[in-house]
Amino acid sequence: MEVLVFLVPLALALGFVGLLGFLWSLKSGQYDDLDGAAWRAIADDEPASDQGRSR
Amino acid sequence: MHADIDFSHYLKKTGAGLVHLDLAVEGINCAGCMAKIERNLSTIPDVTSARVNLTDSRLALEWKAGAVDPTLFVNRLAELGYKAYPFERDDAETLEARRAQGLLRRLGVAAFAAMNVMMLSIPVWSGNVSDMLPEQRDFFHWLSALIVLPAAAYSAQPFFSSALSALRARGVNMDVPISIGIVLALAMSVIETINHAEHAYFDAAIMLIAFLLAGRYLDQNMRRRTRAFAGNLAALKAETATKFISPTEIKTVPAAAIRPGDIVLLRPGERCAVDGNVIEGRSEVDQSLITGETLPAMVTPGSAVFAGTLVRSGTLRVRASAASGGTLLDEISRLLDHALQARSRYLRLAERASRLYAPVVHATALLTMLGWLAWGASFHDSIVTAIAVLIITCPCALGLAIPAVQTVASGALFGSGVLLNAGDAIERIAEIDRVIFDKTGTLTLPELDVANLAEIPDDVVRLAGRLALSSRHPVAAAIARYAGAASPLPDIQEEPGQGVHGLHDGRPIRLGRPSFCGADDLANEILCRDPEASVVAFSHGESRYAFAVRQRLRPDAAEVVTDLVRMGVAVEIVSGDREPAVRLAAETLGVHEWRAEVSPVDKIDRIEELVRQGCKVLMVGDGLNDAPALAAAHASMSPVTATHMSQAVADAVFLGERLAPVLAAVKVSRKALRLMRQNLWLAVVYNVLAVPIAIAGLVTPLIAAAAMSGSSVIVMLNALRARAREAV
Numbered sequence: 139m140e141v142l143v144f145l146v147p148l149a150l151a152l153g154f155v156g157l158l159g160f161l162w163s164l165k166s167g168q169y170d171d172l173d174g175a176a177w178r179a180i181a182d183d184e185p186a187s188d189q190g191r192s193r
Numbered sequence: 194m195h196a197d198i199d200f201s202h203y204l205k206k207t208g209a210g211l212v213h214l215d216l217a218v219e220g221i222n223c224a225g226c227m228a229k230i231e232r233n234l235s236t237i238p239d240v241t242s243a244r245v246n247l248t249d250s251r252l253a254l255e256w257k258a259g260a261v262d263p264t265l266f267v268n269r270l271a272e273l274g275y276k277a278y279p280f281e282r283d284d285a286e287t288l289e290a291r292r293a294q295g296l297l298r299r300l301g302v303a304a305f306a307a308m309n310v311m312m313l314s315i316p317v318w319s320g321n322v323s324d325m326l327p328e329q330r331d332f333f334h335w336l337s338a339l340i341v342l343p344a345a346a347y348s349a350q351p352f353f354s355s356a357l358s359a360l361r362a363r364g365v366n367m368d369v370p371i372s373i374g375i376v377l378a379l380a381m382s383v384i385e386t387i388n389h390a391e392h393a394y395f396d397a398a399i400m401l402i403a404f405l406l407a408g409r410y411l412d413q414n415m416r417r418r419t420r421a422f423a424g425n426l427a428a429l430k431a432e433t434a435t436k437f438i439s440p441t442e443i444k445t446v447p448a449a450a451i452r453p454g455d456i457v458l459l460r461p462g463e464r465c466a467v468d469g470n471v472i473e474g475r476s477e478v479d480q481s482l483i484t485g486e487t488l489p490a491m492v493t494p495g496s497a498v499f500a501g502t503l504v505r506s507g508t509l510r511v512r513a514s515a516a517s518g519g520t521l522l523d524e525i526s527r528l529l530d531h532a533l534q535a536r537s538r539y540l541r542l543a544e545r546a547s548r549l550y551a552p553v554v555h556a557t558a559l560l561t562m563l564g565w566l567a568w569g570a571s572f573h574d575s576i577v578t579a580i581a582v583l584i585i586t587c588p589c590a591l592g593l594a595i596p597a598v599q600t601v602a603s604g605a606l607f608g609s610g611v612l613l614n615a616g617d618a619i620e621r622i623a624e625i626d627r628v629i630f631d632k633t634g635t636l637t638l639p640e641l642d643v644a645n646l647a648e649i650p651d652d653v654v655r656l657a658g659r660l661a662l663s664s665r666h667p668v669a670a671a672i673a674r675y676a677g678a679a680s681p682l683p684d685i686q687e688e689p690g691q692g693v694h695g696l697h698d699g700r701p702i703r704l705g706r707p708s709f710c711g712a713d714d715l716a717n718e719i720l721c722r723d724p725e726a727s728v729v730a731f732s733h734g735e736s737r738y739a740f741a742v743r744q745r746l747r748p749d750a751a752e753v754v755t756d757l758v759r760m761g762v763a764v765e766i767v768s769g770d771r772e773p774a775v776r777l778a779a780e781t782l783g784v785h786e787w788r789a790e791v792s793p794v795d796k797i798d799r800i801e802e803l804v805r806q807g808c809k810v811l812m813v814g815d816g817l818n819d820a821p822a823l824a825a826a827h828a829s830m831s832p833v834t835a836t837h838m839s840q841a842v843a844d845a846v847f848l849g850e851r852l853a854p855v856l857a858a859v860k861v862s863r864k865a866l867r868l869m870r871q872n873l874w875l876a877v878v879y880n881v882l883a884v885p886i887a888i889a890g891l892v893t894p895l896i897a898a899a900a901m902s903g904s905s906v907i908v909m910l911n912a913l914r915a916r917a918r919e920a921v
Contacts, residue, residue: 142329146336153309153340160301169297174247177224 200263202450203279207255211241214263216252217428219276221245226275233273237261249421252277280428281449286420293417296410299348303403306344307396310337311898314396318895327389334386337395342379349375349402351409367547367592370554371405374587381580392577397584397897404905405592412596412616415603419612423846426612426833432466435459437510448500451513459509462665465502469511471495476507477690479667481633482836483817484769487744499817501836503667506690528793528821541617542866543595546873550591558582561888574890582887584897586880590904594872597912602865605915609857610848611830618844621828622858623866624809628757629800629826631814632768632778633744638850639815639834641671642745644726645719649738656697657731657740660685660704664693668727668742669704692729700734707739715739724773746781753852754782762859763808767791767799769818796822813855815839830855865915872908879904 168175205213221227227245230252234243239260244253254266263279270277282290313333320330352375356368375398382393432448435458443458448466451457456472459465477489482501489505492498498511562579566572603613613619630636646654658676661669663685669692682702685695692705703709707716712730719728719741726741754764766787768775775789788799800822803810812819812826815835823829824842831843840846847854883900886892 142332149312150309150336150340153305153312157302157305160305161298164294164298164301169294171246171248174224174227174245177227177247181224181228 200279202447203281204263206258210258211255212258214254214266215280215282216254216266216270216277217280217425218245218250218252218270219429221247221250221252221275229273230270230275234266234269237265237269248418250425251280251421276429278428279447280424283424286417286424289413289417289420293410293413296351296406296413299351300403300406300410302344303348303399303406306340306348307399307403309340310396310399313337313340314894314898318893321391330391331386331389334382334393334395337393338383338386341395341399342383345375345379345399345402348406352402352405365548365551367543367550370547370551370583371401371587371592373555374583375402377580378584378587381577385577392894394581394584394894394897397894397901400898400901401584401587404901408593408596411600415596415600415613416616418607419603419614422607422612423614423840426846426848434466435463453514455513457511457513459498459504459511460665461504461506461508462667462670463504465498465504465511466500467511467513468497468499469513470497471509472512473510474508476509477505479503479505481744481770482639482815482834487633487770487774499836501817505666505668528797528825531821541595542620542869542873543591546591554583554586557586557884557888564888565890578888578890581890581892581897582884585883585887585892585900587901590876590879590908591873593905594876594908594912595869597909598865598868598872598915601912601915602861602868605861606845606858609861610851610854611858611861612846612848613844614841614846615844618828619862619865620869621809621844622811622830623862625762625811625828625859627763627765627803627808628811628813628855628859629765629767629822630784631812631816631819632766632775633770634815634834635813635819635832636750636766636778636782636852637744637746639744639832641668641727641742643672643675644723644741644743644745645739646675649740653731653733653736653738656702656733657704657738660693660695660697660702660731663687663695664704666692668729669693671742672704672729672740697733701732702734703732704729706730710737712737712739723777724771746778747850747852749851749853751782753856754784756856757859760859762811767796767822769793769796769816793818793821797825800825811855811859830858861915868912868915872911875908875911876904879907 163169200214203214207213218230221230224247227247230245231243234240234252234254237256239257240254241257242253242255245251246253252270267277313336317325317330317333349372352368352371355366356372359366359369378394378398382395382398385393433445434448434451435443436446436451437456437458438444451467457465457467457469459476461476471492471494473494475491475493478492478498479487479489480499480502481487482503483499492509498509558579561582562575565575565578570578599616599619602619606613606619615621654676655678658673658678659680659682661673661676662678662681664670664687682695682697685693687693688705688709691709692703694701694703694705694709696702707713707728707730710730710732712732715737716728716730716739719726719739723741723743726743729740729742731738731740757764763786764784766775766779766782766784768787768789769791770789772789775787779785779787791799796819800810800812804827809827812822812829813831814823814829815832817836817838820836820838820842823831823839829843830845830847831839833840833846833848835843835846845858847858879900886896
């Protein structure tokens with residue numbers, strides 16, 4: 139059962155990283171426009187001649 | 194027209210030499226629009242960011258300061274087929290948005306804690322029936338406590354603070370039993386862990402918090418969305434005012450930028466955007482938006498004018514005031530305060546449920562403890578069982594039962610063109626059994642309409658329309674619109690207060706007052722038939738015609754009234770307009786009960802009289818004179834063209850030319866209330882099944898977790914049934 143010494147802190151750390159990720163995404167406004175986000179994911183990429191995707 | 198809007202009020206410097214502008218854009222409704230707008234605008238040089246928010250139909254732009262004229266964006270959007278107007282987030286919307294984000298953050302913390310604790314709980318549950326060492330179990334319990342205690346302390350704050358403020362006011366709300374349940378469950382779990390016991394309820398406590406926060410977030414998000422949409426509507430009205438920036442110079446600025454004391458110029462045909470007092474000039478004004486009276490009134494220096502007043506003949510200078518000295522506005526504000534106090538006493542369904550619920554649950558828990566003590570169980574075991582009763586009855590499903598239905602129903606209402614202002618609007622609209630309509634602007638459309646087009650030859654109408662283009666008088670504007678005129682006649686002079694005249698085909702041509710055109714007899718004929726109409730006469734050489742211009746009923750008003758009556762809702766018209774006008778509208782719509790020339794005070798009196806008879810009234814009105822009645826009624830709705838004050842007090846605002854949204858609101862609300870009640874009953878049934886198990890002392894953390902999530906999911910699924918949209 140010594141494996142718990144590694145696994146438990148590892149699991150907790152992963153959970154904590156997930157939480158930080160969520161808080162970061164919330165802070166950067168990723169939940170402000172849920173309808174738009176759904177469509178952006180499947181929008182066609184622009185032709186390579188353009189300067190990247192419009193931000 | 195919007196090319197001359199002054200944008201400086203809306204531009205924000207964001208540092209690093211960038212300027213930020215928010216635009217409300219009409220007509221963004223798909224991903225295609227979003228991509229088209231973003232792609233097009235980001236090709237403008239020096240634009241650093243153009244991002245559409247599809248949920249709120251808004252566009253955020255950033256560019257290098259001084260490099261681009263903001264008008265360019267509006268013109269570019271117009272080329273793409275979208276109307277755009279600058280807007281400013283008001284305080285209420287900012288507050289709602291901040292609250293929604295705060296709740297989402299707490300929900301995230303609670304949900305992550307719940308997931309991680311579940312990972313620890315499942316080994317304990319399976320270990321209890323196999324061969325887990327007590328030391329390992331204790332270790333897992335301590336780890337759970339380490340995760341849950343800080344997470345709960347942070348994420349359950351909304352419940353704690355709301356429960357505290359309710360207790361301080363010597364009342365009980367839903368949050369009191371919730372907070373007691375959470376605190377007791379956590380305290381007991383810590384004590385049990387210290388005593389190396391088998392069961393701890395950390396997972397149940399944090400899961401409960403997460404579910405309840407989800408309900409709160411849904412509720413808050415719905416409010417935020419309505420606010421955002423209302424903000425867009427205000428921006429799309431694009432109200433501007435002509436302000437004197439020096440005694441001789443004028444500038445067009447957004448109405449939001451006018452401060453009390455500013456002097457504003459009003460020209461014929463313009464709608465006043467501010468409240469204030471006339472300091473110079475005389476004019477006929479149309480106050481129908483404010484008082485419901487369709488006959489024009491005369492204003493002179495010293496008279497009060499209100500936002501929404503239409504200037505008909507002369508030019509006015511108006512000093513804007515925050516609290517106008519006008520007696521009408523004073524009186525209306527006083528009535529309004531009074532009526533709003535009465536409304537705040539309305540108890541929401543959830544509050545009524547929790548008033549019943551809290552004492553029953555706490556009494557059950559106490560009786561369980563006493564029962565077990567009497568039965569001979571130890572003090573410790575009795576308390577643990579009593580707390581298990583509290584945990585299992587904790588109103589998880591109850592907390593979701595109403596917000597879930599409200600969210601789904603408000604989405605359905607949104608689709609039918611109804612925006613909810615108040616959180617409890619659905620409940621109150623569902624309970625009504627009588628509708629009182631205001632006439633002007635509510636049953637009728639705010640724009641004027643030419644009633645006797647069919648009686649006048651087409652070529653005359655076209656000619657009159659072209660002539661009307663030279664006048665700014667709103668009645669002339671109605672003729673021009675109906676004639677579809679686009680090219681004004683040359684060399685036309687305007688006689689102030691009389692009409693326009695000139696020469697066409699070598700013969701004199703005139704449009705204006707009947708006396709101006711020598712058509713008094715024609716005018717009297719029309720006025721005998723239709724006393725509500727304004728008559729505009731037209732003469733060309735010897736031929737004379739008279740146009741009857743009047744307000745038109747909303748196209749589906751009669752059907753909506755019939756449908757409401759068929760649903761068992763009584764319909765009544767109470768208007769500030771003159772008797773013949775109201776009688777005509779009532780007869781056309783088949784409404785038997787109507788009152789005319791009613792003052793704001795009498796409108797409230799009528800509502801109070803109905804309340805005494807036990808009626809629950811839905812007031813539908815738009816004028817400033819309706820505002821107190823809107824607040825006094827059990828529920829209220831306003832068209833989107835209503836005055837600011839009426840829209841602010843109405844429970845719901847409806848869009849478009851049709852009256853159908855009123856019917857849809859009643860139907861959807863009734864269905865939603867039925868589902869809310871069903872959901873509460875589902876929660877009761879769940880408790881009836883689960884509580885005996887808890888009283889018997891058989892509840893393990895596993896059963897608590899399963900019961901809690903099971904009941905929440907059932908309630909959510911039931912709420913989704915409100916999605917089936919009414920065929921409107």
